[in-house]
Amino acid sequence: MRQLGHSTHALMMACAFWLLSIPALATPDMPDPPTLDRLADRAGALPRTHTLMVAINGETVIERGYRGHRTNQTANIKSLSKTLMSALVGAAIERGVIDSVNQPIVELLAPDQIPNNADPRIREITVGQLLSMQTGLERTSGQHYGAWVASNNWVRNALSRPFVAEPGGQMLYSTGNTHLLSAALTQATGHSTLALMRDWLGAPLGISIPPWTRDPQGIYFGGNEMGLTPQALLAFGEMYRLGGHYNGRQILSGDWISASWQPRTHSFYNDDDYGYGWFSGEIEGEPVYYGWGYGGQVLFVVPGRAMTVVLTSDPTPPSSGRYLARIKAVVAQLIQATAE
The missing domain is CATH 3.40.710.10 (DD-peptidase/beta-lactamase superfamily)
Incomplete structure (x- = not known):
């Protein structure tokens, strides 16, 4: 067997000492x-x-x-489904479907989903700001929730809301944010959010993901009512x-x-x-x-x-x-x- 050089042997010994010196991880x-x-x-x-x-x-x-x-x-x-949506967005970024959390959401939506009279600042809203509830748009949750889900187009309704803060500012918890992500994933992949959940999360985790509520355009509710x-x-x-x-x-x-x-x-x-x-x-x-x-x-x-x-x-x-x-x-x- 070929003998190790002195420097290689010394490096291996140092690594072995380092490994042995690491304290055992505490277990509860x-x-x-x-x-x-x-x-x-x-x-x-x-x-x-x-x-x-x-x-x-x-x-x-x-x-x-x-x-x-x-x-x-x-x-x-209920809104615990927002946590599942976050995982789905992460999986989409890893697959190149979404460039990064800094990508503007309007780049991922169909052109007809963008209201003509919407505030120009919606073009500044990023995927990350939707995930962290920092879009600046008036919320679709709370007192606005009923009217939002009764509208005939949840995506356009969410994007038509006035800005009450600047994008990237304070937290304004809004289910419309995660629903925009569901719409973006559907548009960008050509597959439903349900299909993506099953493929990217359900199958590898070995869990069943049943269908849940959809909006009037057939987009799976991103952020609520998931089972x-x-x-x-x-x-x-x-x-x-x-x-x-x-x-x-x-x-x-x-x-x-x-x-x-x-x-x-x-x-x-x-x-x-x-x-x-x-x-x-x-x-x-x-x-x-x-x-x-x-x-x-x-x-x-x-x-x-x-x-x-x-x-x-x-x-x-x-x-x-x-x-x-x-x-x-x-x-x-x-x-x-x-x-x-």
């Missing part, structure tokens, strides 16, 4: 079954809870259904926790996940930061990233605790905005239970 304690049962009961005691799933270190440690609901049953995830099982949401969350890797495949790039979790604006609804379809904050000293839908549809990823949490709830009104704080209290208890 696994709560005992009685503790897990107690935490699951606390989650179920919340008046709206339908299901709870918790994975720690890739192992599902809680899987509960409440009030007749099951974790393999499709749930309306997934809690089991599917857990797989999606675990993929993000693992840096885009799942089932032996790299489904999304780690760079996209980092970009999605980077704070870009701030929400006055929950006092947390917002990136590309993900809220971020801190619970019990741990950084957390989460998607949030009306009524209490949540997906939490807690990387420092190797934890993913899915909780689905009654999606029908009324639901107080303060309900999220009660869900966060459950997540805090789960984090406490894994403290070393």
